[in-house]
Amino acid sequence: MSTLAAVVGIGQTKYTTKREDVSIAGLVREAAARALQDADLGWDDIDAVIVGKAPDMFEGVVMPEIYLTDALGCNGKPMLRVHTAGSVGGSTALVAASHVQSGAFKRVLTVAFEKQSESNAMWALSNPQPFSTHLNAGAGGYFAPIIREYIRRSGAPYDTGIKVAVKDRLHGARNPLAHLQLPNINMQEVEESFMLWDPIRYLESCPSSDGACAMVIASEELADKAARPPAWIRGVAMRSEPTMYAGREEVNPQAGRDCAADVYKQAGITDPRKDLDVAEVYVPFSWYEPMWLENLGFAPEGEGWKLTMEGATSLIDGGDIPWNPSGGVLSSNPIGASGMIRFAEAARQVRGECGEHQVEGAKLALGHAYGGGAQFFAMWVVGAEKG
Amino acid sequence: MGQSNMKEIAIVAYQQSDCVSDAGAANEVELIIPVLGKVFEQVGITNAQDVDFVCSGSCDYLQGAAFAFVMGVDALGAVPPIKESHVEMDAAWALYESMLKIRMGHAESALIYGFGKSSPGELPNVLSQQLDPYYLAPLWVDTISLAAMQARLMLDQGLITERDMAEVVARSRRNAQGNPHAQLGGDVSAEDVLAQQTYVSPLRKADICPVSDGASAVVIATVEKAREWGVPYAVISGIDHCIETHNLGVRDLTDSISTRRAAANAGVGDGRVDVAELYAPFSHQEIILSRALELGEDTRVNPSGGVLAGNLMMASGLSRIGEVFNRIVAGEAQRGVAHATSGPCLQHNLVTVLEKGETA
Amino acid sequence: MSDENNVGEDNETVTGIEAPIYLKYNFTAGAAASRFLTRIKEGVLTGQRCPRCSQVYIPPRGSCAACGVPTEEEVELADKATVESFTIVSIPIPGNPIEPPFVVANLVPDGANISVIHLLSECDNAEVHIGQRVQAVWKPQEEWGYALDNIRYFKPLDEPDVPVERIGKLPVTGLEG
């Protein structure tokens, strides 16, 4: 069975709209070097490098890992490049973990990034395909109708999304690496922000960021000797389903439910709200918090919004299950890295190194990512203890 | 990684579509579905629900649309949801990822597929955008020109002759006659090749692999599972891969040190190599690879014709593994080596060693 | 050291270069989509039925994503549809020919089991709702090409709403059927 593995080093860049001072190579190296430094290791201590990012068209470089090998100290080593749409940061962490959990490697480096400012992501996403109706609606145009259906079914109050938008930005203001720093944001400001794709307002959407996130994952033997507390990987799961099929449940996708059930089982979690201390969940539009609260089993179907409205997911309100204390995707969104940031922030919580956005005494955390038409899911559970 | 102390993993099925220069109206899903149907049939299973993991390899830029691989999921029957992942690489690396999944005990079997429809774009130009985006890509140095420079180095250093290259082509064409899926086969002699004009000097058109559309698929499983399925199999006794610097000026382009390293780690030299399938998109690269793998006279190289006879981008590396599997289960070989490559001038190389399994 | 080799203090730091990428592709729609587009040029919406689960897909993609099997059987659909869900798009996107705010809706044509995304117009945006009945407004026939935007948009129909549990399950004859 799988060998125990742990995160022993984490490095992130400061997320921002445009990193003009570094190349793509410079960006990934910055995160990777910080992860190595955190692990108190050098480039030679790494056995393989696993790279993830969203579509190559975001930077206009075909299979960029081929060029990034030098910056990542990978020459003479195995390099793998993962691409699973928006979930890629999470999937990449899982593929990296599998290098160690399989017993094949002792210590690997994994990096996910996006430097959207180098190209035009809006173009890459709405690049018109001949023969199809070009509605120029973007990602929000796809997800807004699904959110509307959620609201209809659950009867959630209209300001649930607004509440999430405020909460995640207040969290983000406690995380110096978060892109958006909005310490004075309030409900009224979000409500009055421009309605982009009804019911999604401007301030209920994620920003577009440049950034990279890296982790060093090591075997049990090496993690036991790590420089700083390891985050033990207690469960890993991924699930996929097609974008469109007749009768597909889009609001509460089965792939997400199955993935969560799988990862909880491995980690011995029976009641996620009670058993987990904190969750970093991929919420690019505010309404996805209540939706995923239900999908991931933190609340019964139709009642996710109640947790949000009660403040259960707010670190600042002293909620019992803080979601996205880092500020989440709503505060920073370098697309290809966003999933890995969730996984890394979960690990940082159980390592107890989050400073202002630390959930006191966090021992067990969920990292979550999704992508495509909410059809690709990747999750892990990390713990301060081996289990 | 070798097999020591680990669950033995075997190839149990392989299918490839015909390599065609233009698949016409068929889109990626339509290229994949028939291949998947056949590979499921070969194992006696229905769809992706009957394996524990699925991993694919493809490249968005081949067809010029972001998230090209997402459509691939439509071909799988992924309801209820499946464990699935994707590499933006040749599917040989998807096989590597799948092996890790099996090794860690999260799967006993996996479906791997790769697909590419390169005909819609201008492949050598598309691939030029793999190069360093600040220094090289803006120069639009295409893959053929880079390979030509590599061949020039080989020729000028006396490491090969143009006849050596022509003989690689001639053997590929002859072998391809026995491969129903090959695009270019024929009774061609080295003289015929040498009589051709050079295209991008010193390369002749025949030294360059064709552009092909198509897909291939492989099913792997633990040996226990393979026996349970009751299908012939070939054991993966070793697999490793390795990347080199992207800086072409730093590399010795006349050799492939990453192939040598991967071969050593995969244990290529631990036994006789009856057959080798090498992903050499240019004739001189087959010679570089044969030397790096230290293949002797008794090794049959590219009995399928190799990629000079048809090159499915993102699937050819997986197909090399499948072709060696075919030779082993057909009883033509006991042990073989498959090679896959990625990046300009053989920058990244994967080596797999397959061996005949014990008969059940 | 000569002047040319000396990066002078007055030189600006380079923070980026323009390197436009032009790549030409001959896009292919796929065999199933080609048949669909051929029929829509004739003003007919068609779907494909899955031989295994009998669900009808539009636009057809040549396979049933749920079953993973090829789909062959062509089914003619109505140009009446039901709103499965929708959004009002207010975001101005450069080059967008459509004036915001406009309604983008997931619409299930009668006879199909899956929605297509299209525009909804000739309506009060505030009145649009899930379950609403709509019908295609076609461009003049002489403008028809191989494209779904032969339908300019959908507009509301004066028919009773479809109960939520029946959305995506109507026969080609619509509510009456």
Ligand SMILES: [Zn+2]
């Ligand atoms: Zn079906």
